Amino acid sequence: MTYDRQILQILTEVGEKGINVQLLAKHLYNLNSTLFASPDIEDIRSYVQQYLLKNSKSAQSLIESTGRRGYYRLNTQNNADARQLLLAFREHAAEEKEEKPAVDLSLSLFD
Numbered sequence: 650m651t652y653d654r655q656i657l658q659i660l661t662e663v664g665e666k667g668i669n670v671q672l673l674a675k676h677l678y679n680l681n682s683t684l685f686a687s688p689d690i691e692d693i694r695s696y697v698q699q700y701l702l703k704n705s706k707s708a709q710s711l712i713e714s715t716g717r718r719g720y721y722r723l724n725t726q727n728n729a730d731a732r733q734l735l736l737a738f739r740e741h742a743a744e745e746k747e748e749k750p751a752v753d754l755s756l757s758l759f760d
Contacts, residue, residue, distance in 0.1 A: 651681075652677060652681075652693075652696060652697075652700070653700065655677055655680055655681075656673065656677065656697065656700060656701075657711075657723070657734055659673055659676050659677070660673075660712065660721065660722060660723050661723060661734060663722065664722070665722060665725075666715070666722070667715035667717070667720040667721055667722035668720065668721065668722070669719050669720055670694070670697055670698055670701060670719050670720075670721070671694070671719070673697050673701075673721070674690065674693050674694040674697045675690075677693050677697060678690050678693050681693075701721050705721060705724075708727055709724075709727055710724060711723065711724060711730055711731050711734075712724060712731075713727075
């Protein structure tokens with residue numbers, strides 16, 4: 650599902666400090682809201698909670714708790730898949746940021 654990928658992308662962007670479940674749900678809500686349709690924020694919040702709990706049960710899981718109540722991050726210490734995701738999302742972000750320099754196409758008033 651797209652929510653899963655978006656959650657992993659947000660967790661990648663926040664890095665080692667992690668993110669609160671509520672804040673993660675708000676980010677996910679904003680990513681999926683449009684002018685004509687917006688999902689229910691409570692449905693997204695419950696989905697995020699279930700996803701994080703399901704994927705943070707063992708020491709080898711993809712997501713881990715930071716030690717603070719309600720904060721989660723990618724488990725880059727014990728999971729090779731999390732490290733690979735971190736690299737893949739960073740490479741993708743770097744490719745998106747590469748843009749050609751702007752060319753001034755305006756007409757000169759004094760020619």
